[in-house]
Amino acid sequence: MKDFFKHNGLWILFATAVVAVALAVLSVFSATSSPLVNALHTVAAPFRSAYTAVTGWLEDKQNYYADNKALKEELEDLQRQLAQMEQTVRQAESALEENAFLRDLLDLRQQRRDLSDFETAAVTEHPVTNWTSSLTLNKGTDHGVEVGDCVIDGNGNLVGLIQAAGSNWSTVLTVVDTDTSLGAKVFRTGDLGVAAGDFSLMGENCLRLNYLPSDAQLLSGDLVVTSGLGGYLPPDLVIGSIREIRTDASGAASYAVVEPAVDFSQLTEVCIIRSFEIVT
């Protein structure tokens, strides 16, 4: 190597000077770029494009994965928000229902001063056998509920009577159950009778109004309310309306088929009347 530079150094130096001068002269006389620079860049351009394309593709991929991850996180976040909103909507619906029920109750309380002591309760179970019509409530003796207490809906329609009560539960026999029997009155005529459940009518969700006066002039649609006689139940709670008048099997007496004002299958909230004042 030492010998190479010793013998050829001068020539190399000379050639370098010539090339440098040539490049300088070419760059002076060229308006855009020197031919050598141009040639080099022309050769390098496709490689540069390929390199740019590859890096661009890699960046795209990287962005895709980054975006995908971000979108997944965003989706999870949105799903969480949606679930929370759905829960809020459900709670709001429930609150709306309860609100409507309590508004009805407030109206009832203002209309019926004699019904002083209420306890609201939720229906936790609908009929459990095919031979009884009962409801299970979430309030019991801990809340002052007693056997025989009257149960109404928010509009003051009679649901039934408490048949059994435990510490935090109670069972209501509805007005259509065969064990239910109440003093009743036809609101329009004032005729008195006994509203009682009948198994043949229980399937149709109806009850009987028995022991009607022989001269009773009843019409379909007449309102039947509690008579309040004896002081066991508050008076004028709506039991239902008369659907039709029938004659019993003996043919000697007639009875009315009463359709309850309450749809038991749709009941979710009720009100237990723990005590009431007897208005004379």
Add this chain to the structure above:
Amino acid sequence: MLARNETLFKWLLYTLGALLWVLVQTALLQRVTLWGVIPFCYPLIAAIPATYEGPSAAMVFALCVGVFCDLLLPAPLPCFYTLIFPAVGLCACLIARNLLPAGFLCSLAASAAAFFLTDLFQCLLLWGRGKAAWGAGAWVLCREFLLTAPLIIPMTLLFRGVYRRTHADD
């Protein structure tokens, strides 16, 4: 002849099976209303295990189911199911011993008898209180049995499994 601990184990399994069906009834079946009735599997719980056992065991098991039902369900008498379910158990056992060998067909017959006896007792009590409803009662019996009958298959499989598991050496 089973040893004492095997007998206890067998009745423990029968009880667990029965409780499983009570859970199914309360959590699911009584929320299903079809033809105006709900499926009612308690008579089946009293009858089907009885088809695999002797009369005394069948009656005692059915009596326990009856007591449980009286504590759980509203009825015209406080001891309604306690009174009728031993008869249901005995009837199921007699069917299995004298008419049909224990199995699906026997369970079907025993279940039909169980519903017949239970609902007949209901009708008799209504009649006794002057509220006779024989026609409506028979109609409820038919619908209730038809709706509950499909449950006989899984229930028979369960209790037959218990019987075979505990009588593997017989």
